[in-house]
Amino acid sequence: MTTVRDATLEVLRRYGVDRIFGNPGSTEVAFLADLPDDLTFVLALHEGSVVGMATGYALATDRPAVVNLHTTAGLGNAVGALATARVNRAPLVVLVGQQDRRHLAAEPFLAGRLDRLADPYPVWVEQPVLAQDVPAAVRRAWHEAALRRGPALVVVPMDDWSAEVDPFLGRAAPERVQVPAPAPGPALDEVARLVDAASAPVLVVGAGADDPATWDALVALAERIGAPVWQEAFGARAGFPQDHPRFAGHLPAARSRLRAVLDGHDLALVVGTAALRQYVYEPGPLLPAGLTVAVVSADPDEVHRSEAELAVLTDPAVFCAALTARVALRDRPAPPRPAPDPVPPPAPGEPLRATHVFAALARRLPADVVLVEETPSTRPDLHRMLPARQPRGFVSAAMGGLGFGLPAAAGLRLGDPTRPVVAILGDGSSLYAVQGLWSAARYGCGVLYVVLTNGRYAVMDRLTERYGGKPPWPAFEEVDLHGLARSFGCPARRVRTHPELLDVLDEVVPTLAGRTEPLLLDIAVTPETHFTP
Structure with missing residues (x-):
């Protein structure tokens, strides 16, 4: 017979998974015991380290990493790291152990109310209604994590792994999800008009621009319109080459200083992040008077929370490349970049800084x-x-x-x-x-x-x-x-x-x-x- 465990391992195999990051617990032993030789269990000694390590692995490979967490304690320990994975746009498939389904209603030892414990940071959470549905839920979690760039959680009661799979029931999730190439659409015309009408545009970039295609598109756009480029405050990743002549620095995270930096610009095109990240609260307006803000991001959350006149939900690399081809060329040489002040070595007896x-x-x-x-x-x-x-x-x-x-x-x-x-x-x-x-x-x-x-x-x-x-x-x-x-x-x-x-x-x-x-x-x-x- 084919068990839920067998079918789930086959799902992971088909997606090329060769390792699982985790810290084991008793509710997952039925899944983890005697893992096949083509799967390596990567042990970390705390769930924050488990998810942190998997996050780095996912960022390096640009593919979902698979994580195993142990019911309430494991998921609870990992919530902060899952929040970081979400902001860092790291795709994770997270399998969370749960007590035996047959007495779960009585809340036995190690049972957890897990479906909302990590909210709102997972991009998707599911505890399948039937054990039969676990392999399909893992398939869907893979797609959700890959497409929405964040952690997708599947809660699996411990007895589900040994349940038999009915071969006559449907898959309940596709094997593959094909995403069509995103067309810029009518929004391209509107953003191009905003750029051409602006006398002093500025670009602001964030973690969602941290890939070779978007870097190339943003470099071409900045050079074509002669705009300075600022990195978002407290960014997870760099959205632009920071040794490029057009790179201006990192935006401050306080309103008064942010207004001072953006003063004199009439358009801020924000790419791969929301507009605009802050830290310690300061009263007063967020932006200087006369500044129009447009946001381009593939993350719906960033688009919806931005203080902007226009937001475009699309692939930033495709959109910015198309925008570069549409806007007028401006002959504005990049201002000279001041070199960092030299740091003299410490004097004898002076401590290191x-x-x-x-x-x-x-x-x-x-x-x-x-x-x-x-x-x-x-x-x-x-x-x-x-x-x-x-x-x-x-x-x-x-x-x-x-x-x-x-x-x-x-x-x-x-x-x-x-x-x-x-x-x-x-x-x-x-x-x-x-x-x-x-x-x-x-x-x-x-x-x-x-x-x-x-x-x-x-x-x-x-x-x-x-x-x-x-x-x-x-x-x-x-x-x-x-x-x-x-x-x-x-x-x-x-x-x-x-x-x-x-x-x-x-x-x-x-x-x-x-x-x-x-x-x-x-x-x-x-x-x-x-x-x-």
């Missing part, structure tokens, strides 16, 4: 590096000194929850071992997912982890001071990231001086492309005294 580390990396990292960022207090300096130069050159936890960067870097390297991966993390950020180092070491993910250790939550200290108070939490300077990494089987080295920093980077950076084991650099830096979102 984050900018010393960034400057050393900037001189050594190759153009194809995948830079994973989770260092909130120094992110503006990182943006300024380490621009993304290729698609997928920058990945961050744009949802704001810490603990994404460490496992995501491992998943990115696992999904695409042809590109070097460097994760720049704060020590506080690292502690939210430090157990991910075990998975990185166990599965040969050759990531360079650059941990800026200052023994405190520096960004929270600065924000508290801005409110005129003192932080009520202590520092944690006794925490030893070097020792923790080694306890998880991850090689680690301490760096305390500038010569040590240069020596280790000169030794390690040339090996990044071929590394098959991670390395953590525990770099002591002095806490920053300012933070500007």
Whole structure:
């Protein structure tokens, strides 16, 4: 007989799935026991690391990654990471274990009310009415995740896996979903008129533009209309080459500063994100007077929440390429890009700062590096000194929850071992997912982890001071990231001086492309005294 498990494994096989990311629980044992040899179970030691690693893998491969989570506890632990996967546009098929269907109504131990536990972050959630429907639900989850670019959840009661599949019942979901090439349609005419009528257009780009086709289309468009290009605030990924002469920088996340940046422009064409992301609330208008906003995105949520006169739901690469061919050429040379201020080495006895580390990396990292960022207090300096130069050159936890960067870097390297991966993390950020180092070491993910250790939550200290108070939490300077990494089987080295920093980077950076084991650099830096979102 063919069981639900057999049929589901065959669905995964047909889509080329060769690994499942998870942390096991008893409600999933019937599915996981004796996995066939063509499927590898990739273990992480916490569900946040499971989903973070799978998110990186999905971004690197541009295909859904399959995740296994354990009922309420596992899904609950993973909600923050699922939210990040949604904002980072990572397609995930998430199988969530549930108690035995035959006594589920009595809410036995490990039963969970799972269908809405992660809301609103999954793009689709289903607990099949019949065990028979599980394989079709997994098929549909694959399509939903791939097309809507986010996590799709299937809740499976544990006894469903051994149920027999009735060969005479229908599939209930297509084997393949073909999406026609998106035509720009009538909206192209309207946006082209807006661009041609504008005297000073500006482009704003976001994570939805982070692919080679959209980068090419946006470069051509920016050069044709002579527009500066800004990256959205707190972006998950880079939407434009940040070493291009037209790249102007990262938008501020406060209204007054945003208005100052956009003042003098009469059209903002926002591509691959919503208009416009903020952080700390400030009263007053979002935009300067006289600015028209148009949004182009493939994400319905972004389109519907944007403060814009016009929003177009379409493929950004196709639309922007067609728009470039329609609008008038403007002869506007790009303004000269000021080089970042040089960072002199610290004087004898002076402590290392984050900018010393960034400057050393900037001189050594190759153009194809995948830079994973989770260092909130120094992110503006990182943006300024380490621009993304290729698609997928920058990945961050744009949802704001810490603990994404460490496992995501491992998943990115696992999904695409042809590109070097460097994760720049704060020590506080690292502690939210430090157990991910075990998975990185166990599965040969050759990531360079650059941990800026200052023994405190520096960004929270600065924000508290801005409110005129003192932080009520202590520092944690006794925490030893070097020792923790080694306890998880991850090689680690301490760096305390500038010569040590240069020596280790000169030794390690040339090996990044071929590394098959991670390395953590525990770099002591002095806490920053300012933070500007």
